[in-house]
Amino acid sequence: MNKFIELRFILVACVAVFLLTASYASQVLAQQYSYGSSGKRIDEIRIVGVERIEPATVLTYMDVRVGDKMTEDVLDRALKSLFATGLFADVTLRQRAHLLEVAIVENPVISEIAFEGNENIDNDELLSEVQLRPRQVFTRTKVQADVNRLYQVYRRNGRFSANIEPKAIKLDQNRVNLVFEVNEGPLTKVKSIRFVGNKHYDDDKLRGEVSTKEQRWYRFISSDDRYDPDRLSFDQELLRRFYLSQGYADFNLVSAVAELSKARDHFFLTFTVEEGERYRVGDITIKSELRNFDASVLKQRVTIKQGDWYDADEVQVTIDHITDALGDLQYAFVTVRPDIQRNRDEQIVDIVFQINEAPRVFVERIDVRGNVRTLDKVVRREMELVEGDPFNRSKISKSEQNIKNLGYFENVTVTPMQGSAPDKTIVDIEVSEQSTGELSIGAGFSTSEGPLADFRIRERNLLGKGQDLLLAATVAGERTEFDLSFTEPFFLNRDFSAGFDLFHITRDLQDESSFDQRRVGGSLRFGYPLSEKWRQLLRYRLERNDITDVQQGASIFVQDQAGQRVTSSVSQRLTYDARDSTLFPTNGLMGWFDTEIAGFGGDAKFISGKAGASYYYSVADNWILNFLGETGAIQGLKSENVKINERFFLGGSTLRGFEQAGIGPRDIATDDSLGGNLFYRGTAELTFPLGLPEELGIKGHAFTDLGSLWELDGTTGANIKDESSLRGAGGIGISWRSPVGPVRIDVATPYMSEEFDQEETFRFNFGTRF
Secondary structure, three states: OHHHHHHHHHHHHHHHHHHHHHHHHHHHHHHHHOOOOOOOEOOEEEEEOOOOOOHHHHHHHHOOOOOOEOOHHHHHHHHHHHHHOOOEEEEEEEEEOOEEEEEEEEOOEEEEEEEEOOOOOOHHHHHHHOOOOOOOEOOHHHHHHHHHHHHHHHHHOOOOOOEEEEEEEEEOOOEEEEEEEEEOOOOOEEEEEEEEOOOOOOHHHHHOOOOOOOOOHHHHHOOOOEOOHHHHHHHHHHHHHHHHHOOOOOOEEEEEEEEEOOOOOEEEEEEEEEOOOOOEEEEEEEEEOOOOOOHHHHHHHOOOOOOOEOOHHHHHHHHHHHHHHHHHOOEOOOOEEEEEEEEOOOOEEEEEEEEOOOOEOEEEEEEEEOOOOOOHHHHHOOOOOOOOOEOOHHHHHHHHHHHHHOOOEEEEEEEEEEOOOOOEEEEEEEEEEOOOEEEEEEEEEEOOOEEEEEEEEEEEEEOOOOEEEEEEEEEEOOEEEEEEEEEEOOHHHOOOEEEEEEEEEEEEEHHHHOEEEEEEEEEEEEEEEOOOOEEEEEEEEEEEEEEEOOOOOOOHHHHOOOEEEEEEEEEEEEEEEOOOOOOOOOOEEEEEEEEEEEEEEEOOOEEEEEEEEEEEEEEEOOEEEEEEEEEEEEEEOOOOOOOOOOOEOEOEOOEOOEOOOOEOOEEOOOOEEOOEOEEEEEEEEEEEEOOOOHHHOEEEEEEEEEEEEEOOOOOOOOOEEOOOOOEEEEEEEEEEEEOOEEEEEEEEEEEEOOOOOOEOOEEEEEEEEO
C-alpha cells in the first residue's frame, strides 16, 4: 500500500514538473517573440529606435494598421516584412494591451568601399563587380554575395588561391567603412593534361586540339596555361568536334576532371574518352518539304563525298552552304537538319539533309543595339539590306563582316528574328564598342632606315561618325616624316570616301645616290565603289621637292638634279580585293592599277602607271602560298625628262637580296643609283609553321624575288650602266609577332645579278608601339 502511495506521489510530482516546465517555456518564447495572440484591437502603433528612417516608412513596410486585430498571423507577417527590406538588423514587436510597440535596430549605412592588397587587378575593376555602393545599407548577406563575386573575378584571372576577407569599420552616426582585404596569391597554372581511354591518338596530339595548355616558360605572353572552368568546358567541345571530324561518330567524352594541388598553385586536368569506331560516308540525300522546290539544285552545295571518312565539320559546312543558297532564294527561316544513320556492322553512316518548309520573307525593320558612341547611321550604312528588301542570308553575312571590318566594335552579332507577320523578319544588330583611339610611341630598327622612333595619335571613329583622323611623326636614322590626314568614309552620306593628306618628309639618300631629299606637300582624295570588290580612288597632289646637299664627288647626273621643283598631278587607283582578310589573308586575290599625270602647273611634266596583283592560296592548314607581280612605267611629257625624285627604285624590301636602290641604272664611277623609268618585279613566298606552339606567333618563310629596273632619258655616258637583265634572289626568313611588335629576319642570296648591283644578304626589321 505504501508503495502504491509512493508511486502515485511520484507520478503527481512528474506531472507538476512537466506543467511548470511547459509554462516557463511558453513564457520564454513569448518574451523572445514579444507578442501574443490575444486578438485585441490595435489602437496605437509606436515605433522606437529609428534614426534615419521615418516612422511612417516603417509603418508602410509593416502593412499593419490601427484597427487591425493583434493576431499571431498578422504580427508574424509584419515581422517578416520588416526583415525582408534589409534595412534592419533587429526587430522586436511588443504587445501592451491595445498598444503595439515596434523596436528596431537599423542596419548601418556604408560610407566608403575600399580594397587592400590587390596588386594585379585595380580598384575600378573590382568595384565594378560588387553590387554594394557608398550610401547603401550594409547587410551581411549582400557583403557575402559581393565576396563571392570577387572570388569569381580572381578565378577568371587564374588565381584560385586568392583569399578575401570583408571588414566593417564602425563610424559615428551608424555608418561603416567596408574594406575587402585581398590576398591575391600566385597564378594557378595547369601543370599537366592527361587523357584516359585514347587509343588512336596519343596525348600530345590531343593536347594540341584543346585550348588549355600545360605550363611552359615560353607561355609568359599568354594566359592559355591558366586554369579556367569556362575554357575547360570549351575544351570538351573541342575534343568532341575533333573526334567527330575524324570519323568517330560514336565518340563519348566520359568526364573532364580538374584537380587542384594541395598548395593550390597548380591544376591537373584529366579527360576520360571513349573513342568508338571510325565511320565512312555512305549515301548522301537531300530531302525538302519546300513546296514547288527542286532539292536537286542544292547537290552542288554538298562538300562531302561518298567513301570519305565521316567529318561532322564538313556536315556543318554543307548545312551552311545549303542554308545560304536557300537564303539567296528568299527562304529565310529554313531549318536544315542532318539525319545521321549509322550502320555499325559496316561502319558506314548515311546522311540525310532534311529541309523544313518556310515562307519567303522580307526585311521589316533593322534594329541596332549596344552602340553607345557610334551613330546608328554608321552601322546601318554597312548593311547590304534595307527595310523592305527581300531577305537574303548571304547579304546578312556580308553585312556582319562589313560591320566587323570597321574595327569600331569588339563583338558584332547580326541575328534575323521573327517579325510581325510570318513573311516579315527583323534584323537585330547587337554590337559591343571598343576603343578606337590610339596614342602610341614606337621604337625599332630597319636595315634600310636604321634606328627609328615614331609617335602617332589616331582616332578611327571621330565623334562617333566613322571619320578617321591621324597625326604621325617618324624619326629614323635616314628618314624624318610628319603626316596629318583626315578621311570621311561616307562623304555627303554616300558611299564616297573623301579626305586630305599633309606631309613633310626628309630622307638621307647619301649612301644610295649622294643627296638628301625634302618633300613638302599635300593631297586631296576621293574614292567610291564600282562594285562589291572593285573600288576607284582619285587624288590630286601638290608637292614641293628639294634635292639638297649633293656631294661634290656625286655623279654629274645627280648634280644636275639639285634644286627645287614643284609637282602638281592628278592620279587614280583602281583596286580589286577578293581576299578573305585584309589583315592576315590566307586566300584570295588583290589587284591594282595606278596612273598619274603631272603638268597641271608646277615644274614636273610626266605620265606614269603601275599595275600589279597579289594572290594568296592556302596549301594546307597554316601553310600559305603568295604570288605577287607588279610592273610600272613613267614617261616625260612635252620633251621633259623624268627627274630623279619621280623615278622608280628597286631593292631592299621590294627586291630582297639587294640593297635599297641596289639594282637599276647606276653611275659606276661614283656608285650612285640613278633610278629608272621602267620596272617589273615578282615574288613567290611560302609561309609555314615551325612546329612551335601557335600562340608564340613565330612562322617561317621561303621566298624568291625577281625583278628588273632600267631606262633613263637624257642620261648617257660611258660610266652609266643601264641593263634590263633579270635579277633574282632566293632566301628564307623568320617572323615573330612578338608582344613588343613585329620582328622579321630575312637571309637572301642573289642567283641572277649584274656586277654593278649592290647586294645584301641579311635584312632585319623590328618595330613596336606602346
